[in-house]
Amino acid sequence: xxxxxxxxxxxxxxxxxxxxxxxxxxxxxxxxxxxxxxxxxxxxxxxxxxxxxxxxxxxxxxxxxxxxxxxxxxxxxxxxxxxxxxxxxxxxxxxxxxxxxxxxxxxxxxxxxxxxxxxxxxxxxxxxxxxxxxxxxxxxxxxxxxxxx
Amino acid sequence: xxxxxxxxxxxxxxxxxxxxxxxxxxxxxxxxxxxxxxxxxxxxxxxxxxxxxxxxxxxxxxxxxxxxxxxxxxxxxxxxxxxxxxxxxxxxxxxxxxxxxxxxxxxxxxxxxxxxxxxxxxxxxxxxxxxxxxxxxxxxxxxxxxxxx
Numbered sequence: 001x002x003x004x005x006x007x008x009x010x011x012x013x014x015x016x017x018x019x020x021x022x023x024x025x026x027x028x029x030x031x032x033x034x035x036x037x038x039x040x041x042x043x044x045x046x047x048x049x050x051x052x053x054x055x056x057x058x059x060x061x062x063x064x065x066x067x068x069x070x071x072x073x074x075x076x077x078x079x080x081x082x083x084x085x086x087x088x089x090x091x092x093x094x095x096x097x098x099x100x101x102x103x104x105x106x107x108x109x110x111x112x113x114x115x116x117x118x119x120x121x122x123x124x125x126x127x128x129x130x131x132x133x134x135x136x137x138x139x140x141x142x143x144x145x146x147x148x149x
Numbered sequence: 150x151x152x153x154x155x156x157x158x159x160x161x162x163x164x165x166x167x168x169x170x171x172x173x174x175x176x177x178x179x180x181x182x183x184x185x186x187x188x189x190x191x192x193x194x195x196x197x198x199x200x201x202x203x204x205x206x207x208x209x210x211x212x213x214x215x216x217x218x219x220x221x222x223x224x225x226x227x228x229x230x231x232x233x234x235x236x237x238x239x240x241x242x243x244x245x246x247x248x249x250x251x252x253x254x255x256x257x258x259x260x261x262x263x264x265x266x267x268x269x270x271x272x273x274x275x276x277x278x279x280x281x282x283x284x285x286x287x288x289x290x291x292x293x294x295x296x297x298x
Contacts, residue, residue, distance in 0.1 A: 100164065
């Protein structure tokens with residue numbers, strides 16, 4: 001049982017943006033900081049920006065910053081964006097091939113447990129996770145300080 | 150976020166054994182019922198038998214049956230046997246490559262949420278999931294009725 005890589009990376013991206021509230025952070029420096037694939041990173045930033053959790057600006061002087069204050073970003077809401085289906089067991093899918101799916105009560109119990117998991121995540125916000133810029137290791141931004149859009 | 154295939158299959162195997170309390174069920178009929186790989190099935194039965202949740206008997210007339218009453222088999226305990234690591238995020242692993250792992254509080258929060266998930270699973274037992282033999286579809290046992298070991 002584990003969160004998807006998307007969730008893991010999304011939380012790192014948010015922490016990195018939160019640690020630099022005075023400027024846009026770039027895809028390049030985020031990629032260098034965490035060693036994540038550029039493709040995954042672009043996708044994550046796109047998803048979070050689409051939901052308003054990040055604000056992004058395209059172009060050479062572009063980058064992204066938080067779209068809300070850290071206290072307003074519930075961890076549960078981040079997971080709802082980055083966990084593709086929450087299909088905890090195969091029978092959560094309409095395409096389930098399990099032959100006892102019509103009578104099995106397991107999905108009810110697993111849904112209850114998942115609800116308890118998400119209730120905890122919803123009680124916590126990004127504000128509780130904030131760390132300092134120097135905690136990410138020494139990463140020089142590609143562009144010098146840049147005003148917010 | 151999802152349970153491993155091992156957990157999913159382990160629960161199906163237990164339900165199948167529980168539906169036939171009067172006899173040993175075989176690997177063959179379990180495989181035919183659920184269409185799972187024989188290798189995975191052998192591994193799951195081995196793990197559950199090792200923990201006493203199943204009793205198994207080797208040989209041509211062999212098979213397996215529940216080693217405890219369904220009410221004594223907590224779903225959380227099954228997951229603890231079949232979820233290899235509960236590494237919800239990469240940083241749960243000692244081999245984590247995440248560069249903010251030393252300062253990040255995410256594992257504390259995710260562990261709390263995982264605890265809430267498992268607390269729900271521990272409140273439920275196999276007894277709540279029991280279904281009838283005919284709910285598995287028509288599967289003819291390879292051997293006729295066979296006494297318990």
